[in-house]
Amino acid sequence: MQYISTRNLRFVLNEVLDLSKIRSFEAHEAFDHDATEMTLDAAKQLADQHLFPFYREMDKNKAYYKDGEVHVLPEVGESMRTLGAGGWISALWNYDEGGQQMPSVIGNAAGLIFQAANGNMAAYSFLTTGAANLIRTFGSDELKERYLAKMAAGEWQGTMALTEPQAGSSLSDITTYYEENEDGSYNIKGQKIYISGGDHNATENVVHLLLARQKGGPKGMKGVSLFVVPKFLPTDDGLKDNNVTTAGIYGKMGQKGYVAAHLMYGEQGPTKGFLVGEEFRGLNCMFQMMNEARIGTGIMAAGSASAAYYASLHYAKERPQGRHPGNKDVNAPQVLIAEHADVRRMLLFQKAVVEGSVHLLLQSSLYEDLSKVSEDPAEKERAHLLTELLTPIAKSFPSEYGNESVSTGMQVLGGAGYCDDFPLEQIFRDIRVNSIYEGTTTIHGLDLLGRKMMMKGGKPVEYLMQEVQGTIKLAMANETTRPLAETLAKSLGGVKQVMDHLMGIARTEDPKVFLADATIFLDYFSLHVIGWLWLKEALVAAKTLPAAEGQDDTNFYKSKVATARFYFNYIFPKVSAHKRTLLATERITLETGADLLV
Numbered sequence: 001m002q003y004i005s006t007r008n009l010r011f012v013l014n015e016v017l018d019l020s021k022i023r024s025f026e027a028h029e030a031f032d033h034d035a036t037e038m039t040l041d042a043a044k045q046l047a048d049q050h051l052f053p054f055y056r057e058m059d060k061n062k063a064y065y066k067d068g069e070v071h072v073l074p075e076v077g078e079s080m081r082t083l084g085a086g087g088w089i090s091a092l093w094n095y096d097e098g099g100q101q102m103p104s105v106i107g108n109a110a111g112l113i114f115q116a117a118n119g120n121m122a123a124y125s126f127l128t129t130g131a132a133n134l135i136r137t138f139g140s141d142e143l144k145e146r147y148l149a150k151m152a153a154g155e156w157q158g159t160m161a162l163t164e165p166q167a168g169s170s171l172s173d174i175t176t177y178y179e180e181n182e183d184g185s186y187n188i189k190g191q192k193i194y195i196s197g198g199d200h201n202a203t204e205n206v207v208h209l210l211l212a213r214q215k216g217g218p219k220g221m222k223g224v225s226l227f228v229v230p231k232f233l234p235t236d237d238g239l240k241d242n243n244v245t246t247a248g249i250y251g252k253m254g255q256k257g258y259v260a261a262h263l264m265y266g267e268q269g270p271t272k273g274f275l276v277g278e279e280f281r282g283l284n285c286m287f288q289m290m291n292e293a294r295i296g297t298g299i300m301a302a303g304s305a306s307a308a309y310y311a312s313l314h315y316a317k318e319r320p321q322g323r324h325p326g327n328k329d330v331n332a333p334q335v336l337i338a339e340h341a342d343v344r345r346m347l348l349f350q351k352a353v354v355e356g357s358v359h360l361l362l363q364s365s366l367y368e369d370l371s372k373v374s375e376d377p378a379e380k381e382r383a384h385l386l387t388e389l390l391t392p393i394a395k396s397f398p399s400e401y402g403n404e405s406v407s408t409g410m411q412v413l414g415g416a417g418y419c420d421d422f423p424l425e426q427i428f429r430d431i432r433v434n435s436i437y438e439g440t441t442t443i444h445g446l447d448l449l450g451r452k453m454m455m456k457g458g459k460p461v462e463y464l465m466q467e468v469q470g471t472i473k474l475a476m477a478n479e480t481t482r483p484l485a486e487t488l489a490k491s492l493g494g495v496k497q498v499m500d501h502l503m504g505i506a507r508t509e510d511p512k513v514f515l516a517d518a519t520i521f522l523d524y525f526s527l528h529v530i531g532w533l534w535l536k537e538a539l540v541a542a543k544t545l546p547a548a549e550g551q552d553d554t555n556f557y558k559s560k561v562a563t564a565r566f567y568f569n570y571i572f573p574k575v576s577a578h579k580r581t582l583l584a585t586e587r588i589t590l591e592t593g594a595d596l597l598v
Helices: 006-016 033-050 052-060 074-085 104-138 141-152 282-316 341-373 377-418 424-435 441-452 455-476 482-508 518-548 554-571 574-583
Strands: 064-066 069-071 156-161 177-180 186-196 205-214 224-230 232-235 238-241 244-249 260-265 272-276
Touching: 006 033, 006 104, 006 341, 006 518, 006 554, 033 052, 033 074, 033 104, 052 074, 052 104, 052 424, 064 244, 074 104, 104 141, 104 156, 104 205, 104 224, 104 272, 104 282, 104 341, 141 156, 141 205, 141 224, 156 186, 156 282, 186 205, 186 224, 205 272, 205 282, 224 232, 224 282, 282 341, 282 377, 282 424, 341 377, 341 518, 341 554, 377 424, 377 441, 377 455, 377 518, 441 455, 441 518, 455 482, 455 518, 482 518, 482 554, 482 574, 518 554, 518 574
Parallel strands: 156 205, 177 205
Antiparallel strands: 064 069, 177 186, 186 260, 186 272, 205 224, 224 272, 232 238, 244 260
C-alpha cells in the first residue's frame, strides 16, 4: 500500500527547489543529485521494512504501564537501533561528530517518508535527535562524550521535558526546581507531564532535556535553566538508578503506541541533573529544540495526511458505487466512486493539502540550511528571517489542514472509513494531536502576528514578498499559470490592507485587541504562502508538460496543474472571509464575557 509519493518528493527537490546553492558549500557537497536519490531510496526501503508494517499493530497492541514499567512493542527499540545504525538519527551532524552533514532539506524529505510510514514509531528516534542536538550545541565536552554516541545509535531515548500541570505553553510558570551539589551536579525536584517517549522498556536509558528553575531564584523566564536528567546515571560501573519515577502514562485518543508519560523527579531519592549551557539561559537553549520540533510536528502531520490520501485514493479507485446523474438504467454497471465529481473534489482537497504541506516544509528546510552554511552575511540573515517567518506556518498548516484532510479522506470511504478494517480511523485519531504538539495553533498565531511579522522592522515579510512577487512575475508570462498568478497578486493587496489596519491597532490600543484574531490571521497568511508554493509548482509543471507529453510522467505534470487550479478555486477563496473578519470593527470575542458562555 502506498503511503507517500517519492515522485513528488523528487519533483520538489529536483525541479522546484534550487539545491545547487546548498551543494556548492563544502559542508554539503557530498549530497549531489545521485546521493540525494540514494538517500530517498534508502529511506523508503527502511520505512517499508521497519516502520510501515507495524503502524496498525502499534494501535491494537498499545503501550501500557504495569508494575512500574512502561511496555511498548519490541519493534520500537528495534526501529530505533536500525535508524541509529543507518546513521539517520545523526544524519545532519558534522563528520567529526559521527554524522553525514546531510542538508536539512534532504533529511526532512526522508523524514516525510518515515513519518508517512509510521509516525508513531519514527517519533521515538527523531525526538532523540532533537534532544541530542541540544547537548551537541550547548553541552560540555563531558556531556557530549557521555551521551551522544548512545543516543545517535538509538540505544538511549531522548526527550524534551517541559510541561507541568500548571504550566503548558507558559514555561515561565514552571515550578520544578534545582539546587547545586558540591560536585557540580544539581538535584532536581518536581514533575513533568505529557512527556513524549518519557519512559519505555525498548531502550536501556532515557535522557531528559529538562527545564527547571533555581530554588528561591528569580521568577519568570530569568530563573529557568536547562539540564540533562537521565533515567539512569552512566557510571564507570554501568547504569545507576537516578530516581526518575514514572507515575503512569496517559491514555490517548490516538498515537497509542507512542508513550506520553507523567514523570516525578526526586520523589524516591535524589535525582541528579547536569547543566546544559549557561545557567538561567534554559529557555533560550530550549527554543532550538522547540523550533526543530515544530518543523518536525509539521512533518509528522504531513506524513499522516499523505498516508490517508493514498489510502483514500486506493479505495476510491476500487470501490464501485452508483451511476452518474442522468443515467437511470439500473442494469448499467456501477461506476467507481473516483468517477464521481464530489469524490474527486475530496481527493483533490487531500492532494492539495498534502503536496502543499510537503513543499512548505522542504522550502522552510532549505532556508534553514542556507541560514547555517552561507558565508554571505546578507544572504544568511535573509534565510534566517524567512525560516523564522515560515516556522509557525510550517507547524500549523500541515497540522490544521492535515486534520481536515484526513477527515475528508474518511468521508471518501463512507462507512468503511469509520471502521478499523481500514487505516483512516486510526490516522484520524493520530493526526489530531499535531495541532496541539509544540504549542497550540493559537500560540503560533500569536507568534506570527505578534513577533514574526514585525521582526527586524518587518524584514521577514519584505523578503517573503520579494520571493512571491518574483514567482508571480514569471507565472504571468505563462498562459497556463497567468490566471492563478492574477488571483494571488490581487489578494496580496488585501494582505497589505489587513496589515496596515492591524498595525494601526497595535500602535493605539491594548495588545489584546491587536492579537485577538491572531489565529485567523495565521490561516489568512498561510493560505497566501501555500498559494505561492502551488503557483511555483504549477509553473514548473506547465513549462515541463510540452516535453513530457506522451511520456510516463505526463499525468504527473497535468495533475500538478489541475491541483493548483483546484487550490485557487476551492481552498484559497477562504481568504476573502478572513479578510472581512480581520478588518471588522466589531470586537465580539473581546466583548463577549465568559459569563455569557452558558
